[in-house]
Amino acid sequence: MKQKITYVSLESDASMHVSYEAALSGFERNFGHRYPLYIGGKGFEPAGDFAVRSPVDRDIIIGYFQEAGENEAHAAIRVAKEAFPAWSGTDPAERIGALRKAADLLERQVFDLAALITIEAGKTRSEAVAEVGEAVEMIRYYAAVYEKSDHFTVRMQPEAPGGVSLSTMRPHGVWVVISPFNFPLALAAGMASAALLTGNTVVMKPASATPLTGIRLYEAFIQGGVPAGAVNLITGPGAPFGEAVTSSPDVDGIAFTGSREVGMWLQRAFVVKQPYPKPFIAEMGSKNPCIVTDKADLDKAVEGVVRSAFGYGGQKCSATSRVYVHRDVAEAYARALIARTEELKVGDPRERDVSLGPLISEAAQKTYEAAVALALKDGGRVITGGGVCSEGSRARGYYVRPTIVAGLAQDHPLMRDELFVPLLCLRTFASLPEAVGLANETEFGLTAGIFSEDEGEVDYFFDHIRFGVCYANRQGGATTGAWPGRQSFGGWKASGSTGRGAGGPYYLFSYLREQAQTRL
Ligand SMILES: NC(=O)c1ccc[n+]([C@@H]2O[C@H](COP(=O)([O-])OP(=O)(O)OC[C@H]3O[C@@H](n4cnc5c(N)ncnc54)[C@H](O)[C@@H]3O)[C@@H](O)[C@H]2O)c1
């Protein structure tokens, strides 16, 4: 592959397709294995197992995975605690080397991993290849930041002549890394590599829909040179794992990416059950707005919104789910938006020309159907989409039409709640301050976008919008597609807990604590 694929480019030379299709057929011959969980470098099959079926086609059983309970979580935490003194005591250059090697290994397997992400998570090939690229770049970016900053050691003013005063940043100990289904490689890789680079040890828990991608990441860390025990992997349901990790005195920090509901539960439980405050990193959901003013280039605004509202079926925390369009251009914009949306081909994401694969689960499909019904009941107009696709092989997956709803009140639940399905709400406004006010009327604060060719309007937007990741005139994605080293990715308010974005210059600080060292 000659060109780098990002979420914004999503295009490449034809060689990508040949390699991806070869990887896909290789993987298809290997469905149905049984996989262990990993503690201290050893695979265990201690529990009952669960089958993971593909959202692309429910008849595909990807594999059987361990349904771990609290005992396995405690065992992994114990081993990670034992591994901490040695791993935190290694030369940082050695840790950086191991993580860089893991990134190289992931990069070498780009098509195998992309095929796996397609089957497990239902992503199209371009989205899946981009995600592998994001994981690789995330690790490399953190390694570079850590290396260039001299591992955050800063010389301070000496207290007396001949003395030395340093500010150093030290690891906490055992971090639990809990990741969601929708970026099963990139988000787990980002959190876990940040913890490991900075000298912490890790217990990873991937989402139950996507455990095999988590196992492949674990293997890359181990093959890269992260010692057995410094990284461990538990599969299985969230609830018993959450009980164990929030109550264990040996857990020193939790990094979570997922829904607001689970994130808030974890944060509260961790505070209540621990004897003293410990770091908790949460990246959660959102309800992301995009503003299209009467000074917008409407072609850009159509493409940017379609990509962000419907890319991966709206199953991105960064997805655009609300559009506020100036009333003078609303009709023309809606017409063009509908036309472009109706060009999207919904189907099996293994196929080259498909733009939109399935939703992750039956529950997600039910959320979609309930949302469409509620929109109609409450006087909304479904201006395109609004139905399930169940013709032919699509009946064996969770395929739905990208949908746009107009005419709902600003405080309607569909304008307020994260749905995580391809459903976009459209409303009009009369002035930019009004639009920014409407965009900000939410408890969430992850991503926001504007389309306007007027610099003054764009300045006003950046000055007044209360979201962590903001974009202007981004045809490649109105609110989606942040990339390590280009955009720090972190939510405000109910969307995130630290104020320091993933893939940004300050992210590693979240896994460290400062120690002042004074020598006389
Ligand atoms: N802000 C971000 O960077 C970001 C990125 C991706 C996804 N997300 C959010 O993630 C959500 C979608 O992902 P999801 O459906 O996998 O989220 P989820 O919250 O259902 O699950 C996330 C992870 O938490 C685990 N979990 C569930 N209950 C638990 C419990 N009681 N204790 C411990 N762990 C538990 C799950 O097994 C999974 O591994 C959306 O809300 C999306 O916005 C946020």
Ligand SMILES: N[C@@H](CCC=O)C(=O)O
């Ligand atoms: N980097 C991705 C992360 C999305 C998370 O769900 C984006 O910005 O769209």
